[in-house]
Structure formats: C-alpha cells, structure tokens
Amino acid sequence: MKKKQWQGWGPGEQAEQHYLIQPRALAGGGDIRHVSEFLRASGWRDKSQPGGPLFMESPDRTVRLSYSPHTQPGGWTIRGAARGPQAEWEVLLGRHTPVEIIAGLTDQLAQPRSAHAPNVWAPLEEQQWRTRTEGMHYVATSPDGLAWMHFRQNTDGRAPWWAGAQDGQGIGWSAQFTSSTPMHLVEAFSAALASPEPVMRPRGRVPHSAQITATSVSVLPSQLSAWQQARVTAARAATWARNSARSTRPRTTTRAHAAADGARTRR
Template sequence: MKASRCWHAALGGNTPVEIIAGFTDALVRPPPKAGQEIWPMLQKAGWTVEREERSNERARHPDGMTTVERSAGLDSDWHSWDVVVAPPTGLGQHRLWSAYFDDRTPRHLPTDFVNALTDTAPVSRGRYDVPHSHLVTQVERGAQGDQLAAAHDARLKAARTAARQARRASAPTTRPASAPDAVTTPTARGR
C-alpha cells in the first residue's frame, strides 16, 4: 500500500468565501489529468509576474494589494506558496487576509485556489460587510436571499455528485467470487 503524503494549507480569517469554496470544491473532485500552470493563469488575468534567483517567483495584482509568491526553501528543492492581500502603502501595515500552501499540497489545489482568486465575477456582500469598503465598489444587483441559498445548495449538490462519480469510477469493477456452497453432511445421531 502506498503511504499517504501529509500536506498543509492555511486560509486566514477574512479569506473570501468564494475563494475558500474554490479550494474546498477541489478537495472532493478528482485531480485533473493535466493541470493548469499558475503563472500563465495569473498573467492572463493581468498580473505582473517576476522571477528571482533560487526559483522564487512572485505575481502582483494591478491593484497593488494582492501578491502570490512561490518561495524556495534553503535547499531549493522545497517550495511554499503564500498569498497575501494587504492595503496599499499608506493605508496600514496589516493583512486583510492570507493563504499558505506547503510544497506537498496536491498541485491542483493551489491552482484551483488561484483560479477562484482571479475570477472576475462580482461577489455578493451585505452593504456593511466589506472590510475597507472604501477600496471596493459596491453595487446592488444580482441574486438575493433565497436565490443565494438555492445557488449554494446547487453548488453543494454538484460537488457531492462529482465526488460520488469519482468514487464509482475508482471502485473495482469486478466482484469477488463467492465461496462455494457449503456441503451439508448428515449429522450422526446419538444412541
């Protein structure tokens, strides 16, 4: 039996629920046969990608608030992923939210996380539920209340269906042979 690899991922407080959902949905889906590469995905979304010595790489969103960094360990064979969202310089030194993935995290999980991060679809928030609301544009539109709950239920149902299909696809296709019928022998009667 193959030993399982332990890996670590951490999603900080205030990480947008849509991004967490992109990551957790990837946990129940089977990994893709050929995964996307993160850096071209970020470049396509308009991010600036920089490469440094020792295989360190960093991408910055045009708003200056979000960075994705892949850093090499001391031996250069180990890398970790850090995602940090912080206010632009002059608006404070604290992070709005962050995420971390170690080198053993299955490759498709950080990729799906970044895919959710670069999604340009508007997100639904309550009027006063946005930290640093002066940094975003809020517009009232889209699904509300029951519609949001129905959309959430539909997403969960689709994720469960995908997980069931993956389990069925990986289940053995042959059934074990049944044991031959037991031969009945007459029992000796006591005298």
C-alpha cells in the first residue's frame, strides 16, 4: 500500500488517515452528503422524515430523489415526471454505487442543460473503454474489465441502459436507466464512471477487494471541510447567478410616451 503525505499542515490540528481509491467504480458508496448537500445548495427541498431515508425534491417538483440503505436491495431512486415532450423516467442505483459517480448525474439535475447533443459513449471512448455489439445490444467495458455500460434494445421496443462494476469476489453494484431517461444525464453518469481520478475514503471504509489500489494520505480536518464547502459554495453561487439572471432580464418593449418624447426632442 502506497503512502503519501499532504503538505501545508497548520498548527493545532491532528491529521487523519484517508485513502485514495482506484478504480473509483470499486470505492464503495461513500458519504451520501456529497450528493445531497450539493442539491440542497442548488435549491432542492429536503423532505426527509427524522430518522428516515433521504428524500429530496427539485425546485420545480418534477424530479424526486431518495436513498434508503435499509430496504432490499436498497440504494438510490431518481424519478422524473413527464413534462412536455419528456416522458416519465427513472434511474435505480445500488447502494454501493460510489457517490462521486452518482453526483455526475445528480449535479446535472441542478444545472442548465447544455446545448450540445449528448453522446453517452464519448467519455468512455476517451478513456479507452472497449466497445462491441452483442446482437441488438451495445456494450462498453473498462480497460481493466471491472466496469461496464450497456445499451439494450429489447424486443418489446424498450431501450434501457444498464451500468455497473464488480470485482473478482463478487463485490459491486449496478445501475438501471429507463429508455426515457434524458440522454444528457446518462452521458454525465458515463463520464463520472469512466473518470480516472481516484476518490477518497476514510480509514475503515476501504473495500476489501484485491482489484483496488489504496494510496494512504494524511489529511487535516480543515482540508476536508474546505473541499466539501467549496463544492457547496459553487452550487450556491451558480444558483444565485441563475436566479439573478431571471429576475433582472431587461424589458423588450418601449413605452409609447417615451418614444413620443424622444421624437419631439429630435427636431
């Protein structure tokens, strides 16, 4: 196991041992606040009951997110209501899905949709994932063979997406997307899944898997807090900017008497 020491420690703080996990797909679930705090800072309503599972709702009430570790199989459920041409959709993610990968999708729920045409396979191909066809299905597999992304065309006309990861000991997770799931959300998920960046886990939360690399790092509590707060602050700033832009749009019409006054002064 590798050991690394982070620089810039301040006086009066005790460093804590954490681990950088690669590949991220096998890092385990992580802290669900990585997802929920960003959404809360983006204006989502936390409608969770005390002591109950996480339950959040988008500002326009069209998307709902829940997380429950107690039900079987347990995990995340994201549901979007039908709206205009967009049909109702649903995403189910196992409870061991890393929160950093889930956030790839959920962060997009709190941001304006990009104008570019989404391409689910592009982020995977950029990271040298292997792609192949299996009959009517299309499959992408990570270079280490531990993670996958499937597009399945069923005989009943449905075309759902399926993703997941599993190590040699059978430890892993899966995610299912209905065929009506907005494609830019599936693309955001695939980009987070394929990212080569490691994710951090505290001591005691490192999965027992022979397929992961765990690099030990010493981190100050203030550093962890600053990183978490930076993510929340960015969400609040983006939300404030969007709300301000909506409320300060200039008028597109000119009052008739103002135009007349202007005409009289140009004699």
